[in-house]
Amino acid sequence: MVRAAVLPAVGAPLEVTEIDLPEPAAGQVRVRLAAAGVCHSDLSLSDGTLRQPVPAVLGHEGAGTVVSAGPDVTGFAPGDRVVLNWAPSCGRCHFCAALGEPWLCENAGAGAAVPYARTTAGGELYPGLGVAAFAEETVVPAHAVLPLPGGVPLTDAALLGCAALTGYGAVHHSARVRSGEAVAVFGVGGVGLATLQAARIAGAGRIVAVDVTPEKEELARAAGATDYLVASETTAREIRALTGGHGADVAIECAGRAAVIRTAWGSTRRGGRTTVVGIGRKDDRFSLSALEVFHFARTLTGCVYGDCDPARDLPLLAGHVREGRLDLGALVTGRITLEEIPAAFEAMVAGRGGRSLVVFGGDGDAPAPGTGA
Missing domain, CATH: 3.90.180.10 (Medium-chain alcohol dehydrogenases, catalytic domain)
Structure with missing residues (x-):
């Protein structure tokens, strides 16, 4: 027993x-x-x-x-x-x-x-x-x-x-964050904190963390965030202001909510990438206009388990842990x-x-x- x-x-x-x-x-x-x-x-x-x-x-x-x-x-x-x-x-x-x-x-x-x-x-x-x-x-x-x-x-x-592989994979496999890119992470729970650390490991430049409560700012900054925003109706605009008016190169959504996915999409630059990690409800929907899909040329992708092969990626993450990066x-x-x-x-x-x-x-x-x- x-x-x-x-x-x-x-x-x-x-x-x-x-x-x-x-x-x-x-x-x-x-x-x-x-x-x-x-x-x-x-x-x-x-x-x-x-x-x-x-x-x-x-x-x-x-x-x-x-x-x-x-x-x-x-x-x-x-x-x-x-x-x-x-x-x-x-x-x-x-x-x-x-x-x-x-x-x-x-x-x-x-x-x-x-x-x-x-x-x-x-x-x-x-x-x-x-x-x-x-x-x-x-x-x-x-x-x-x-x-x-x-x-x-x-x-x-x-x-x-789960959390570490998912966050690491979202950054390195799905979004393919490159050194110097601006990254916005929506949702600072366990997976979000792992995502922030992974963005830092990838060499991202500006790393903006977004959550619904101000109490998570210290956690987010310790994980690698350079900026912290409390979610509001102006979040996408604030992220564009922090990134020279263009928007983030990459947005990673860790909350699993349609409204947050829509904001993450809207916070990226033309040609930017939005990766959805959070698991939402099947009846929670959002819409995009045909014109904005064409005009902004952004990509929106789902991400299951960080697109990871655990047998391949677990030793890599263990190495980051041993070296003090994760x-x-x-x-x-x-x-x-x-x-x-x-x-x-x-x-x-x-x-x-x-x-x-x-x-x-x-x-x-x-x-x-x-x-x-």
């Missing part, structure tokens, strides 16, 4: 309880979690914005140590430090094999629909996004486990599972327990703080949990 935060039904409160976690079968690995990040996608799963069979154990951004592996699994042994991959590529579908775009894998989400554990009463439980990291331990397919390179604290490494701990504004996840959701909705990190005991390099969301 292990403790886990269970979502009994869509829209229902999480319940911290014991679950019956089986030993790994063929092709599976059991992992003891050191930490798990609380991502906006978890909130979207809990409220039905994103589909997830229930009851489920949410949490998809995690790191820990291998407990055991299935009989046919090679390459992993008990005690190995690993990062969990919520979107493992199959290597066989059109996007993986023909296009070399594993972040768009047709089968990446298949694990979320397969029961992986049971309640104490014997009912089936599903793993949120195939990972189920809001638990002391989890069982996942071996291809959803990535070796953690040396030199990265295990608790901080949880952020590599500070994973700076993304975290609260180290919490399983019981405090609902408060972390509330903080997210209210726009407070960066990433909340659920910290489990026994990993050896984690501060004590319970320091707030």
Whole structure:
């Protein structure tokens, strides 16, 4: 039995309880979690914005140590430090094999629909996004486990599972930020803070952070922002004023709201690029006129998982961590327990703080949990 935060039904409160976690079968690995990040996608799963069979154990951004592996699994042994991959590529579908775009894998989400554990009463439980990291331990397919390179604290490494890869990839793979370019980042949560750091690593010139609350300015500037704006109806105009009247070369939207995407688009120069990272609702729409699409010659692109191949990019990010260019701990504004996840959701909705990190005991390099969301 292990403790886990269970979502009994869509829209229902999480319940911290014991679950019956089986030993790994063929092709599976059991992992003891050191930490798990609380991502906006978890909130979207809990409220039905994103589909997830229930009851489920949410949490998809995690790191820990291998407990055991299935009989046919090679390459992993008990005690190995690993990062969990919520979107493992199959290597066989059109996007993986023909296009070399594993972040768009047709089968990446298949694990979320397969029961992986049971309640104490014997009912089936599903793993949120195939990972189920809001638990002391989890069982996942071996291809959803990535070796953690040396030199990265295990608790901080949880952020590599989603926020850091997404923010880094949005800058370096999707938007392809070049040295000296002006970048505007909309939304200063966990992914937004990672995006700001990635823009700084890319050598961006002016880096403008935008959020709905003035309280995030210090976090944004510490991550690399040269300017900070509180979102308003004049945000696009203010960004143009900061960039010689032209607009930003690149805007990266991390909030997942149509109105923010529209503002991000409007804040870029002619020929500028807007990358949408945030996951929004399917009924949240915005419009562009045919004339402005022609006249401004801007591009608008979606961005799934930062257009990252985790097997390729995780070692690169670990190198940035070791060299002091990427500070994973700076993304975290609260180290919490399983019981405090609902408060972390509330903080997210209210726009407070960066990433909340659920910290489990026994990993050896984690501060004590319970320091707030």
